Amino acid sequence: MSTIIAFPANNVIAEFGYNQLEYNDFLKSFSKRNRNFFAFSEQVHGNNVLIVKSSDFDENSGFRIFKNVDGLVTKGKNIFLGVKTADCIPILFFEPEKKIIGVAHAGREGTRMNIVKSTVQKMVVIGAKIYSILIEMGPAICQKHYEVNQKIFQQFVLETGIPQKEWQIDLKKVILSQLIKEGIPERNIIDHKICTLENEKYFSYRRNKTSRRQISFVGLK
Ligand SMILES: [Zn+2]
Numbered sequence: 218m219s220t221i222i223a224f225p226a227n228n229v230i231a232e233f234g235y236n237q238l239e240y241n242d243f244l245k246s247f248s249k250r251n252r253n254f255f256a257f258s259e260q261v262h263g264n265n266v267l268i269v270k271s272s273d274f275d276e277n278s279g280f281r282i283f284k285n286v287d288g289l290v291t292k293g294k295n296i297f298l299g300v301k302t303a304d305c306i307p308i309l310f311f312e313p314e315k316k317i318i319g320v321a322h323a324g325r326e327g328t329r330m331n332i333v334k335s336t337v338q339k340m341v342v343i344g345a346k347i348y349s350i351l352i353e354m355g356p357a358i359c360q361k362h363y364e365v366n367q368k369i370f371q372q373f374v375l376e377t378g379i380p381q382k383e384w385q386i387d388l389k390k391v392i393l394s395q396l397i398k399e400g401i402p403e404r405n406i407i408d409h410k411i412c413t414l415e416n417e418k419y420f421s422y423r424r425n426k427t428s429r430r431q432i433s434f435v436g437l438k
Contacts, residue, residue, distance in 0.1 A: 221409055223353040224311045228438055229318065230297075231309050233355035233409065234431035235418045240301040243432055253436065254279050254296045258286040260322045264330035266339040269296060287327050288336040290319035292343050297436035303420035304413050306357035306388055307433035310336060312345040318435045325365075328388050328395075329376050337399045347400040352407070355433050356419050359412035360387035363423075 223231035254274045258267070259282055266288035274281055274296075283289065289298045290310070298320040300307040305327070310319035321327070321336045333352075341347060363386050365373070370384045379391045389408050397403055413419040420429045 221355065221411075223309045223355070223407075223435065224313075224351055226313060228313070228316060229311050229435065230438060231311065231318075231353075231433075231435035233307060233309075233353075233433040234302075235356070239420075240430040240432045254281075254293075255299060255434075256280075256289050256291075256296060257282045257299045257301065258289050258320075258322060259284045260287050260301065261285055262324055262326035263287050264327060264332045264335045266290060266319075266321070266332070266335040268339055268343055269293065269298065271296065287323075287332055288319065288321040288339070290317065290336060290339045290343065292317045292437075294437050297434045299432050299434040301430035301432050302355075302357065302413075303422045303427055303430045304358040304363075306392065307355040308333060308336070308392070309353050309355070309433060309435045310340060311351045311435060312340060312349050313351065314346055314349045315344045316437055317343055317345045318437055320433070320435055323388065323392060325369075325373065325386065325388065328391050329373055331395050333392050333395050334399055337396070337401065348402055348405075350401055351405050352396060352401060354389055354392065354406070354408045356409060356411040356413050356416065356431075357388065358414050358421065358423060360385045360390070362412060362414040363388070
């Protein structure tokens, strides 16, 4: 069993989590390994994104959960940005020219509110060039397994403006469109196309209402 390495280039460490790397275990076991800092967003299904700096961390814990946000960006070295998911989409961002990274948690609400637009814009604030941003979308629930009721479906389609097959929602289709609209070249966007519900290596809330989450992360060396 292997995990998915994102951005297989130099200067960045990025992986999509599978259930061997679990959020709760990770928090319990975390210590100041390798003098790295680890940042998670609280993940409240919104579209707020925060710029993270080394000074945000307590030297003794090296670990912090940032309240009321679903996305994080940084250009700091040795800062790992994490996201926890079990059907929602973990999205990792990397701008190799200016060495800027980002992470976003995109469920239905975050996608409806365009969390990826907020993330890209925050990266630009700290110097990223839009056309250089690379993006990977990790394991998440697929369209076929994400059926919702008629009311939710209609509201989602109305607000995102992206047609969907009744009564299923394809979140990645919407995100791809949102990213391209922001000016990200389509060739810069990778979708790993793994469905968490179908693949038992991954936690899936829809499969069994689990409270467990896999973690994905990106960090600059
Ligand atoms: Zn599926």
